[in-house]
Amino acid sequence: xxxxxxxxxxxxxxxxxxxxxxxxxxxxxxxxxxxxxxxxxxxxxxxxxxxxxxxxxxxxxxxxxxxxxxxxxxxxxxxxxxxxxxxxxxxxxxxxxxxxxxxxxxxxxxxxxxxxxxxxxxxxxxxxxxxxxxxxxxxxxxxxxxxxxxxxxxxxxxxxxxxxxxxxxxxxxxxxxxxxxxxxxxxxxxxxxxxxxxxxxxxxxxxxxxxxxxxxxxxxxxxxxxxxxxxxxxxxxxxxxxxxxxxxxxxxxxxxxxxxxxxxxxxxxxxxxxxxxxxxxxxxxxxxxxxxxxxxxxxxxxxxxxxxxxxxxxxxxxxxxxxxxxxxxxxxxxxxxxxxxxxxxxxxxxxxxxxxxxxxxxxxxxxxxxxxxxxxxxxxxxxxxxxxxxxxxxxxxxxxxxxxxxxxxxxxxxxxxxxxxxxxxxxxxxxxxxxxxxxxxxxxxxxx
Amino acid sequence: xxxxxxxxxxxxxxxxxxxxxxxxxxxxxxxxxxxxxxxxxxxxxxxxxxxxxxxxxxxxxxxxxxxxxxxxxxxxxxxxxxxxxxxxxxxxxxxxxxxxxxxxxxxxxxxxxxxxxxxxxxxxxxxxxxxxxxxxxxxxxxxxxxxxxxxxxxxxxxxxxxxxxxxxxxxxxxxxxxxxxxxxxxxxxxxxxxxxxxxxxxxxxxxxxxxxxxxxxxxxxxxxxxxxxxxxxxxxxxxxxxxxxxxxxxxxxxxxxxxxxxxxxxxxxxxxxxxxxxxxxxxxxxxxxxxxxxxxxxxxxxxxxxxxxxxxxxxxxxxxxxxxxxxxxxxxxxxxxxxxxxxxxxxxxxxxxxxxxxxxxxxxxxxxx
Ligand SMILES: Nc1nc2c(ncn2[C@@H]2O[C@H](COP(=O)(O)OP(=O)(O)OP(=O)(O)O)[C@@H](O)[C@H]2O)c(=O)[nH]1
Ligand SMILES: Nc1nc2c(ncn2[C@@H]2O[C@H](COP(=O)(O)OP(=O)(O)O)[C@@H](O)[C@H]2O)c(=O)[nH]1
Ligand SMILES: [Mg+2]
Ligand SMILES: [Mg+2]
Numbered sequence: 001x002x003x004x005x006x007x008x009x010x011x012x013x014x015x016x017x018x019x020x021x022x023x024x025x026x027x028x029x030x031x032x033x034x035x036x037x038x039x040x041x042x043x044x045x046x047x048x049x050x051x052x053x054x055x056x057x058x059x060x061x062x063x064x065x066x067x068x069x070x071x072x073x074x075x076x077x078x079x080x081x082x083x084x085x086x087x088x089x090x091x092x093x094x095x096x097x098x099x100x101x102x103x104x105x106x107x108x109x110x111x112x113x114x115x116x117x118x119x120x121x122x123x124x125x126x127x128x129x130x131x132x133x134x135x136x137x138x139x140x141x142x143x144x145x146x147x148x149x150x151x152x153x154x155x156x157x158x159x160x161x162x163x164x165x166x167x168x169x170x171x172x173x174x175x176x177x178x179x180x181x182x183x184x185x186x187x188x189x190x191x192x193x194x195x196x197x198x199x200x201x202x203x204x205x206x207x208x209x210x211x212x213x214x215x216x217x218x219x220x221x222x223x224x225x226x227x228x229x230x231x232x233x234x235x236x237x238x239x240x241x242x243x244x245x246x247x248x249x250x251x252x253x254x255x256x257x258x259x260x261x262x263x264x265x266x267x268x269x270x271x272x273x274x275x276x277x278x279x280x281x282x283x284x285x286x287x288x289x290x291x292x293x294x295x296x297x298x299x300x301x302x303x304x305x306x307x308x309x310x311x312x313x314x315x316x317x318x319x320x321x322x323x324x325x326x327x328x329x330x331x332x333x334x335x336x337x338x339x340x341x342x343x344x345x346x347x348x349x350x351x352x353x354x355x356x357x358x359x360x361x362x363x364x365x366x367x368x369x370x371x372x373x374x375x376x377x378x379x380x381x382x383x384x385x386x387x388x389x390x391x392x393x394x395x396x397x398x399x400x401x402x403x404x405x406x407x408x409x410x411x412x413x414x415x416x417x418x419x420x421x422x423x424x425x426x427x428x429x430x431x432x433x434x435x436x437x438x439x440x441x442x443x444x445x446x447x448x
Numbered sequence: 449x450x451x452x453x454x455x456x457x458x459x460x461x462x463x464x465x466x467x468x469x470x471x472x473x474x475x476x477x478x479x480x481x482x483x484x485x486x487x488x489x490x491x492x493x494x495x496x497x498x499x500x501x502x503x504x505x506x507x508x509x510x511x512x513x514x515x516x517x518x519x520x521x522x523x524x525x526x527x528x529x530x531x532x533x534x535x536x537x538x539x540x541x542x543x544x545x546x547x548x549x550x551x552x553x554x555x556x557x558x559x560x561x562x563x564x565x566x567x568x569x570x571x572x573x574x575x576x577x578x579x580x581x582x583x584x585x586x587x588x589x590x591x592x593x594x595x596x597x598x599x600x601x602x603x604x605x606x607x608x609x610x611x612x613x614x615x616x617x618x619x620x621x622x623x624x625x626x627x628x629x630x631x632x633x634x635x636x637x638x639x640x641x642x643x644x645x646x647x648x649x650x651x652x653x654x655x656x657x658x659x660x661x662x663x664x665x666x667x668x669x670x671x672x673x674x675x676x677x678x679x680x681x682x683x684x685x686x687x688x689x690x691x692x693x694x695x696x697x698x699x700x701x702x703x704x705x706x707x708x709x710x711x712x713x714x715x716x717x718x719x720x721x722x723x724x725x726x727x728x729x730x731x732x733x734x735x736x737x738x739x740x741x742x743x744x745x746x747x748x749x750x751x752x753x754x755x756x757x758x759x760x761x762x763x764x765x766x767x768x769x770x771x772x773x774x775x776x777x778x779x780x781x782x783x784x785x786x787x788x789x790x791x792x793x794x795x796x797x798x799x800x801x802x803x804x805x806x807x808x809x810x811x812x813x814x815x816x817x
Contacts, residue, residue, distance in 0.1 A: 040536055045537070046533040109750075110606070111606025111607060111608065112606065113606065113722065141778070142642070142778075143642045143646060144641035144642035145638070147491055147637075147642075148639075149639045151637035151638050155637070186655040196752065198753065223723070224724065225604070225730075227725065227727020227730075228539050228758075233754075250690065252690060252693075254690075254692040254729070254732060256734075315562050351626075
């Protein structure tokens with residue numbers, strides 16, 4: 001990530017305080033300045049930031065921050081808690097109608113990810129809710145928009161209803177609902193054309209479609225990279241349509257995603273899903289507390305662990321989590337992880353989500369192709385179990401033996417050991433302090 | 449003085465401009481205007497749509513900054529903090545805002561400025577200066593006059609690459625160039641057809657292969673075909689990709705290499721499309737795409753919304769990449785060349801006007817006494 005997280009930001013203030021051994025009101029003020037900057041850098045709207053910082057400051061002054069031995073951590077704890085509760089506390093599910101069909105309408109600016117998310121939702125509802133979805137091609141304006149939806153439908157094997165691009169979206173919606181009834185399809189997902197929130201004619205069209213289709217879920221799709229304008233967009237769409245949910249897309253990028261907070265504060269509507277890939281399975285539930293740490297630049301460890309969980313059996317996973325926490329992770333664990341990684345998809349994507357991962361030199365250049373993993377595994381397999389637990393024992397002659405055994409070069413072995421070391425250091429950093437606080441995020445990834 | 453005066457002069461010219469386009473054409477038909485006047489007129493025509501597009505975002509910005517000035521009359525820390533916020537709300541990069549306010553603080557101290565109204569001109573000046581400071585990269589398209597020009601379009605998902613190609617194809621076809629398009633987005637559903645529709649609209653050839661094929665292979669074909677058919681400009685569409693995806697970014701450098709196999713000095717232009725709605729992440733995008741493809745210019749799309757795209761100031765300042773075009777809508781002719789002065793002027797026009805009327809009012813008040 002391009003910017004410092006709140007942890008790093010608070011570090012210099014903390015160093016100053018350390019010398020004095022006492023926290024004053026003006027220290028708190030200084031820390032609040034850092035909180036403010038961290039949020040602004042994360043693209044949280046400045047008005048939202050202002051309100052937020054005022055609230056946090058009040059809480060900080062009225063709490064034990066000033067008497068605490070670790071005021072920095074206390075501030076972060078408060079900030080994180082406030083952020084989480086502002087974003088809704090818990091994940092909220094999609095609205096499904098008791099009597100079919102459930103109607104979902106996708107709305108948003110151009111290029112936000114409506115069509116892709118429509119496909120993802122269809123797949124999600126069929127897989128997790130046993131629904132029989134119908135995708136409706138309501139974008140008659142953008143070139144090849146219908147084509148795009150039809151291709152998406154084919155990819156996930158979901159029927160697509162289209163009347164071409166010469167029929168008004170209002171009529172398409174009407175006919176689509178009839179069609180769904182005839183075909184006994186219980187979920188209707190209407191894709192609409194991207195439009196500017198200030199385009200009155202097109203916004204009215206949305207209102208008409210809403211009136212006709214009476215949707216259970218009006219999903220505002222927003223690009224997570226959106227800057228300060230997010231408040232205007234969300235406010236306009238919400239005012240006119242009374243949206244019921246938000247999906248934040250493209251969170252597989254390296255944006256902090258402060259728009260999440262902005263949208264939530266101006267609409268009070270829940271963010272329900274996040275998009276994390278261009279592929280149809282790239283839809284995940286939104287978790288406020290994870291988003292909070294992401295906005296604060298503290299990585300998204302839980303998401304990494306969850307992603308792993310999808311592919312790993314639960315007991316193994318628990319053991320791994322524990323090892324990550326007490327940093328007893330060994331080369332042997334690394335070895336068995338690799339097997340799972342092979343089934344999990346690109347490791348570099350995963351690693352990049354980790355806090356502090358951007359600080360490991362060369363990580364961005366590292367390629368984790370299947371072949372590389374094979375090589376690394378060969379190296380580790382040529383070590384004794386004792387060596388796997390205590391790599392510091394590997395002297396020159398042992399390394400030579402391993403090189404012979406694995407058919408890899410000495411440099412490769414040294415590189416692996418170095419990278420493993422860096423990784424362990426990073427894990428230690430991101431989990432240190434975890435045992436102390438009740439808050440699962442307390443002190444996570446913090447250098448103090 | 450200086451820039452500020454130029455703005456004022458521009459404003460005057462603008463005011464003299466007749467309201468309707470027909471009226472202007474009549475004026476032209478009289479045969480009474482000089483070449484200079486004609487050029488001025490032509491310039492105004494160009495900036496007309498641009499100004500319109502910017503007007504909405506400008507209005508909001510003006511309100512903010514005027515409110516700021518009236519709320520904070522004296523230059524103090526509160527004022528600077530509020531000014532930072534105004535600039536940040538325009539998505540001007542964070543570091544740039546800091547740089548700007550830091551310089552203003554110094555300037556205020558140096559010149560002993562205590563009233564915010566006296567600082568107003570300096571703010572405008574500094575913003576233009578920040579844009580122009582880092583390098584003098586051309587804001588014109590590089591066109592290879594004797595031979596094929598290859599233009600590579602890059603950017604993250606959904607920013608407007610394909611649409612911008614349609615607009616550019618239209619522009620250069622109208623200027624008499626033979627244009628061709630390469631359907632390099634073989635990944636996103638319907639992307640090839642989308643480009644084909646634009647090709648049909650403009651009436652130019654689109655070189656394409658099946659969805660899912662190797663984009664580098666498409667480019668190789670396309671550059672060869674463009675050479676063979678004697679095209680002047682080939683616009684290469686690519687799939688959107690997030691800048692933190694190593695493998696996809698590598699694919700871009702591969703595409704570039706393949707193009708160079710056929711035309712060693714190509715691509716003559718690598719245009720990064722940025723969505724004006726994007727916040728601070730645009731800087732990270734510009735950095736990453738510059739690293740792999742040596743981006744030579746930016747197209748700032750979707751300026752017809754309420755977003756201001758102020759991050760381009762930061763990008764120019766920190767990376768030296770100039771904006772070459774702005775996108776102002778979804779139609780063929782919704783593309784305008786970028787003009788830094790116009791852009792900043794656009795952001796501040798009303799504010800300047802406001803200050804003029806304010807000054808006049810103050811004068812009147814004085815006279816009354
Ligand atoms: N990496 C990534 N790309 C995404 C995600 N969601 C959508 N995209 C991409 O973003 C681009 C725009 O997505 P679309 O689904 O076409 O967006 P839209 O809102 O329907 O766009 P218009 O119909 O043109 O207004 C496409 O290239 C998608 O593949 C996501 O979560 N991650
Ligand atoms: N309002 C507006 N919409 C635009 C502009 N440029 C592109 N779009 C829209 O943004 C969406 C994404 O554009 P597209 O060209 O498909 O983006 P790509 O994925 O980068 O190729 C489409 O709906 C376009 O119509 C612009 O300047 N203004
Ligand atoms: Mg769409
Ligand atoms: Mg495209």
